[in-house]
Amino acid sequence: MAQPVTARLGRGAAWAAFAAYFLVPMGASIYFTLFDRDNHFSATPYTGLFQASGFVPALQMSVEMGVLTVVVLLALLLPAMVTIQLSMPRLRPIVETLCTMPLVIPPIAFVAGIIALQTRLSDADPYGPLSQLVNNQLMQTGLPLLLVFSYVVLALPFAYRALDAGLRLLPLRTLVDAARGLGASWPTVLLRVIMPNLRTAILNAAILTLALVLGEFTLATLLGFTPFPVWIVTSGGDHAQQSTAASIVSLLVTWGGLLILSVFGDRRRTA
Amino acid sequence: MPSVKENTIVTTAAAVELRGLRKSYGEVVALANLDLSIEPGELIALLGPSGCGKTTALRTLAGFETTDEGKVLVDGDDITRLPANKRDMGMVFQAYSLFPNMTVLDNVSFGLRIRKANSAERTRRATELLELVGLPEHAARFPHQLSGGQQQRIALARALAIQPRVLLLDEPLSALDALVRVQLRDEIRRVQTELGITTLFVTHDQSEALSIADRVGVMYQGKLEQLAAPAELYSRPATAFVAEFVGTMNRLPGLMNGGTVTVAGRSLPVDGTAPASGSEVDVLVRPEAITLRPAEDGGGLIIATTFLGSVTRVRARLADGIEVSADLPSHQASALTAGTHVTLELDEQPVLVAAPLPR
Structure with missing residues (x-):
C-alpha cells in the first residue's frame, strides 16, 4: 500500500535537513580547497599535502599516539571492567563515576595539572636522574608518552560506555565459568572468549578513542607538541587551502576507516 | 544413535x-x-x-x-x-x-x-x-x-x-x-x-x-x-x-497414642520417631494412600476432580473443613462428581507425623 504523500514528504524533508547540515559545510570546504579567488580550479592543496612541511611527521605522530592510546586504554580498562562485573559489582557505580570524570574536567584545568606534574619531574631534585629519565620518555618529541597517557584519561568516558554496553549484553559469568571449567587460564578466557565476543564494543571504543586523539588540539598545543590537529591549525595561517584540504582528507580517511570497521564487525558477527 | x-x-x-x-x-x-x-x-x-x-x-x-x-x-x-x-x-x-x-x-x-x-x-x-x-x-x-x-x-x-x-x-x-x-x-x-x-x-x-x-x-x-x-x-x-517437597502430601489431624497415631478413625503405626502420647500432630498421607467411597451419610464432600489418565485426582472437603487430595483409578472415580458425599479410608501402612500447622 502506498504511503501518504505527506509522510513521504516529511521523511524526505528530515533527510534533506540532516544531509544539508553535514554536506553543506563539507561541500563549501571542498570548494574552498579546489577553487581560488578567481574561481580557477586547482588540486594542488591535495597533491602537495605530502610535500608540505611537517605534514608527515604530524600525521605519523597522531596515528602512532592513537594506536598506542587504544592499546593502553584497552589493556587497562577491559580486564578491570571484567573483574568488576564478575567479582566486585558493587564497585561498578564508583568506577563508572571515575571514568566519567574527564568529561566534566575542563581541558585547561587538566593541562594545568599535567604541566605542574611535568615541571616537578623535569626538576632534577628531589628525585634525581630517575625523574629526568621518566621526563625524557614522557616528553619525547616523536611519540610523547605524556600525551598518550593524557589521552587515555580523556578517552576513558567514551571507551567505558562502549565496553560497558557490550559487557551488559554478554552472559559474562556463564561464558567465563564455561571456559574456566574447560581448563582455560584467565588470559585465555580474556583473549579467546571475552574479547572476540566484545568485538563490536571494542571496535567502538577504539574508534571513539582514535577519533578523539586524531582531533585533540588543546592538550597537544599547550604542552608544546605538534600532532596532526595542531599542524592543521598552525599551517592554516600561511596555507589556508592546504590546511583545509588536510582536514577534509583526514575526515574522509576516518569515515572510510569507520565504514570498513563497521562492515567488518557486522560480517564477523553474522557469520 | x-x-x-x-x-x-x-x-x-x-x-x-x-x-x-x-x-x-x-x-x-x-x-x-x-x-x-x-x-x-x-x-x-x-x-x-x-x-x-x-x-x-x-x-x-x-x-x-x-x-x-x-x-x-x-x-x-x-x-x-x-x-x-x-x-x-x-x-x-x-x-x-x-x-x-x-x-x-x-x-x-x-x-x-x-x-x-x-x-x-x-x-x-x-x-x-x-x-x-x-x-x-x-x-x-x-x-x-x-x-x-x-x-x-x-x-x-x-x-x-x-x-x-x-x-x-x-x-x-x-x-x-x-x-x-x-x-x-x-x-x-x-x-x-x-x-x-x-x-x-x-x-x-x-x-x-x-x-x-x-x-x-x-x-x-x-x-x-x-x-x-x-x-x-x-x-x-x-x-x-x-515428604511434602517430593510429590503431593495431605495433612490430616491426628492424636498420638504410644507408637501409633489415631487419624480419620484409624490407628496407624508411626514411621520414625513418635512424639509423646496425647500430643496433637499432622499425619502426612499420600493421595494414593487415601480411598474415597460414595456414602450418603459420609462426612466428606467432593469439590473437584481432575482426570490424569489412568488415575483421577479427587479433591474432597472433610467434615472439619480440611481438604484432601486422593488419587483413584479413573474407572472408580467416575462415580465421584462434585457434590457427592463420601467417606475417607486410609491405607494400613506406617505414616510420618509432623508438628501441626496452624489452621
Missing part, C-alpha cells in the same frame, strides 16, 4: 565426596555442614527449593565457589583449593553457555585445544561427541543458529569432550520447553549410562530428579535432608520437608 561402543570416547568414573561444606554470603547461609558422597559412575540429583544451596554445592565442586569450611575430595584427592581450570570437570549450565563467536565444532573442541591436542585429534574427538549427542551435521553452525535444546546438547558434548572426571549439570533443562526437556533428559541419562561418568545434576524439578537419578538428595537450608533412591525417597521420606 551411536553408542559408546562404536567410538573411542573414554571417561573415568571418579568417586566424589563433599565433607562438611560450609558457605555463607554475609548473613545468608548457603551451605550448612553439607556432606555428600557420590559413587563412581553414579548419577546423583540434588533437589530442593530456590536458595537451598544446591547450586552452591555444585559450583563448589566445580571450583567456581570457595568454601568457608570443609573439603572437596575426588578419588580421595583433596581438591578444595584447586582452581576450576585444573579440576577436569565438565559442566553444563542453566543458561546457554556456548561461545557465540565459535562454531559448534570449535565449541566442542575448545577444551581439547586448551589441552593442546592436535587439530586432527580435536576434530576426531569433537565429531565423535557430536555423533553421540545426535548433531554431527551441525558442526559448522554457530550457536545462534541452533535451538535451545540443540545448544544444550552441544554444551553436553563440549563438557564431555575433555573426558572429565565428573560431569556437573546445573539445571540444564530449565530453559527448555516441556517436550524438549523430556527428550534431553532421557538423552542425558542415556549418555551418562553409556559413558559411566560420575554425575551431579542440580534441579528444582522433582519429576526430573526422580526420573533421571540413581539417588536423589533433597536439600533444605544448606543441608542434605535425605539422600536415597527415588522410590525410597517417595515412599519413605525421612522428614516432613522431604
Whole structure:
C-alpha cells in the first residue's frame, strides 16, 4: 500500500535537513580547497599535502599516539571492567563515576595539572636522574608518552560506555565459568572468549578513542607538541587551502576507516 | 544413535565426596555442614527449593565457589583449593553457555585445544561427541543458529569432550520447553549410562530428579535432608520437608497414642520417631494412600476432580473443613462428581507425623 504523500514528504524533508547540515559545510570546504579567488580550479592543496612541511611527521605522530592510546586504554580498562562485573559489582557505580570524570574536567584545568606534574619531574631534585629519565620518555618529541597517557584519561568516558554496553549484553559469568571449567587460564578466557565476543564494543571504543586523539588540539598545543590537529591549525595561517584540504582528507580517511570497521564487525558477527 | 561402543570416547568414573561444606554470603547461609558422597559412575540429583544451596554445592565442586569450611575430595584427592581450570570437570549450565563467536565444532573442541591436542585429534574427538549427542551435521553452525535444546546438547558434548572426571549439570533443562526437556533428559541419562561418568545434576524439578537419578538428595537450608533412591525417597521420606517437597502430601489431624497415631478413625503405626502420647500432630498421607467411597451419610464432600489418565485426582472437603487430595483409578472415580458425599479410608501402612500447622 502506498504511503501518504505527506509522510513521504516529511521523511524526505528530515533527510534533506540532516544531509544539508553535514554536506553543506563539507561541500563549501571542498570548494574552498579546489577553487581560488578567481574561481580557477586547482588540486594542488591535495597533491602537495605530502610535500608540505611537517605534514608527515604530524600525521605519523597522531596515528602512532592513537594506536598506542587504544592499546593502553584497552589493556587497562577491559580486564578491570571484567573483574568488576564478575567479582566486585558493587564497585561498578564508583568506577563508572571515575571514568566519567574527564568529561566534566575542563581541558585547561587538566593541562594545568599535567604541566605542574611535568615541571616537578623535569626538576632534577628531589628525585634525581630517575625523574629526568621518566621526563625524557614522557616528553619525547616523536611519540610523547605524556600525551598518550593524557589521552587515555580523556578517552576513558567514551571507551567505558562502549565496553560497558557490550559487557551488559554478554552472559559474562556463564561464558567465563564455561571456559574456566574447560581448563582455560584467565588470559585465555580474556583473549579467546571475552574479547572476540566484545568485538563490536571494542571496535567502538577504539574508534571513539582514535577519533578523539586524531582531533585533540588543546592538550597537544599547550604542552608544546605538534600532532596532526595542531599542524592543521598552525599551517592554516600561511596555507589556508592546504590546511583545509588536510582536514577534509583526514575526515574522509576516518569515515572510510569507520565504514570498513563497521562492515567488518557486522560480517564477523553474522557469520 | 551411536553408542559408546562404536567410538573411542573414554571417561573415568571418579568417586566424589563433599565433607562438611560450609558457605555463607554475609548473613545468608548457603551451605550448612553439607556432606555428600557420590559413587563412581553414579548419577546423583540434588533437589530442593530456590536458595537451598544446591547450586552452591555444585559450583563448589566445580571450583567456581570457595568454601568457608570443609573439603572437596575426588578419588580421595583433596581438591578444595584447586582452581576450576585444573579440576577436569565438565559442566553444563542453566543458561546457554556456548561461545557465540565459535562454531559448534570449535565449541566442542575448545577444551581439547586448551589441552593442546592436535587439530586432527580435536576434530576426531569433537565429531565423535557430536555423533553421540545426535548433531554431527551441525558442526559448522554457530550457536545462534541452533535451538535451545540443540545448544544444550552441544554444551553436553563440549563438557564431555575433555573426558572429565565428573560431569556437573546445573539445571540444564530449565530453559527448555516441556517436550524438549523430556527428550534431553532421557538423552542425558542415556549418555551418562553409556559413558559411566560420575554425575551431579542440580534441579528444582522433582519429576526430573526422580526420573533421571540413581539417588536423589533433597536439600533444605544448606543441608542434605535425605539422600536415597527415588522410590525410597517417595515412599519413605525421612522428614516432613522431604515428604511434602517430593510429590503431593495431605495433612490430616491426628492424636498420638504410644507408637501409633489415631487419624480419620484409624490407628496407624508411626514411621520414625513418635512424639509423646496425647500430643496433637499432622499425619502426612499420600493421595494414593487415601480411598474415597460414595456414602450418603459420609462426612466428606467432593469439590473437584481432575482426570490424569489412568488415575483421577479427587479433591474432597472433610467434615472439619480440611481438604484432601486422593488419587483413584479413573474407572472408580467416575462415580465421584462434585457434590457427592463420601467417606475417607486410609491405607494400613506406617505414616510420618509432623508438628501441626496452624489452621
